[in-house]
Amino acid sequence: MEEKIKFQLGFTEFRRARGGGGGGCINEGDAYETDRGKVFVKRNSKKDAKLMFDGELEGLKAIEATGTLRVPHPIAVFDDPNxxxxxxxxxxxxxxxxxxxxxxxxxxxxxxxxxxxxxxxxxxxxxxxxxxxxxxxxxxxxxxxxxxxxxxxxxxxxxxxxxxxxxxxxxxxxxxxxxxxxxxxxxxxxxxxxxxxxxxxxxxxxxxxxxxxxxxxxxxxxxxxxxxxxxxxxxxxxxxxxxxxxxxxxxxxxxxxxxxxxxxxxxxxxxxxxxxxxxxxxxxxxxxxx
CATH class of the missing domain: 3.90.1200.10 (Aminoglycoside phosphotransferase (APH), C-terminal lobe)
Known part of the structure; x- marks a missing residue:
């Protein structure tokens, strides 16, 4: 999955940040250092996870576009061949x-x-x-x-x-x-x-x-x-x-x-x-x- 993210998004550097792991009750996640700054990757292997992440992506885009409440900048949703x-x-x-x-x-x-x-x-x-x-x-x-x-x-x-x-x-x-x-x-x-x-x-x-x-x-x-x-x-x-x-x-x-x-x-x-x-x-x- 890491190689796929690096390739799809065109990062030349992509490595896991020290102490950058974590997750909540629903998803797992890790922070990564890239040549364009830090990114946080959320993962979930449930069959309907893509629907959840697609909704979150569009929600973050909509909130970000208002210029009011600060939110993480959404990048993309990927399927991970498993x-x-x-x-x-x-x-x-x-x-x-x-x-x-x-x-x-x-x-x-x-x-x-x-x-x-x-x-x-x-x-x-x-x-x-x-x-x-x-x-x-x-x-x-x-x-x-x-x-x-x-x-x-x-x-x-x-x-x-x-x-x-x-x-x-x-x-x-x-x-x-x-x-x-x-x-x-x-x-x-x-x-x-x-x-x-x-x-x-x-x-x-x-x-x-x-x-x-x-x-x-x-x-x-x-x-x-x-x-x-x-x-x-x-x-x-x-x-x-x-x-x-x-x-x-x-x-x-x-x-x-x-x-x-x-x-x-x-x-x-x-x-x-x-x-x-x-x-x-x-x-x-x-x-x-x-």
């Missing part, structure tokens, strides 16, 4: 394809070939992908809890067992694997979403004010999985999550499933970087089984 919005749209794209395919099927009595190719109704991927350097099994499955337990958690635990073994890990896994279906009630209605698979701030950037994600470990899975690793290392700001959940609201039981998905990444890091991740991994497992 990776949270883009990610949510990615996650619902396959659901739309499925709905389209079913609609076509009901019209003509059989699935249209192009719709069938685009609508993915299973979990997995056509080829193995890697999260780090470890290949992950993307063999297609129809049941998400079973797929996640077998193709994600069990595989990582098997690698740890083969490398050095860990009795407590195996004991906790014997309990946890029986509890996994409890976290996925039928009313959750999980539809396969195309996932990035390894989305954290280190695998995201911005080019020409547009969010960009790279280094995926893509597969079709439950959309909540993509929100896990960001909290492990470099998370995203509140705007990201607000924008995401405007499109895909949190479902009941989200915190427990979030822990379960986070467990995969801790296991994966244990396999990549050693037993320094043992304590955090077992800690998550204890929370989940208790």
């Amino acid at each position: 990776m949270g919005t883009d990610l949510a749209r990615l996650h619902v794209s396959n659901q739309k394809n499925i709905q389209k395919a079913k609609k076509e099927e009901s019209k003509v009595g059989e699935k249209q070939e192009d719709a069938h190719q685009q609508a993915i109704e299973k979990f997995g991927f056509d080829t193995p992908t890697c999260c780090g350097y470890i290949p992950i099994d993307n063999s297609w499955g129809e049941d998400w809890p079973q797929f996640f337990a077998r193709n994600r958690l069990e595989y990582q635990i098997k690698l740890i067992k083969e490398s050095n073994g860990d009795r407590e890990l195996m004991e906790l896994w014997s309990i946890l694997q029986l509890k996994i279906p409890v976290y996925f009630p039928k009313e959750l209605g999980i539809v396969p979403s195309l996932l990035h698979g390894d989305l954290w701030s280190g695998n995201a950037a911005e080019i020409d004010s547009t969010p960009v994600a790279f280094d995926p470990a893509a597969f079709y899975g439950h959309h909540e999985f993509d929100l896990a690793i960001a909290g492990m290392f470099g998370g995203f700001n509140s705007q990201f999550y607000n924008a995401y959940h405007e499109i895909i609201p949190k479902a009941k039981g989200f915190p427990k499933r979030h822990k379960l998905y986070l467990l995969f990444h801790h296991l994966n890091h244990w396999n990549h970087f050693g037993s320094g991740y043992r304590s955090s991994t077992l800690g998550i497992m204890r929370e989940l089984v208790n």
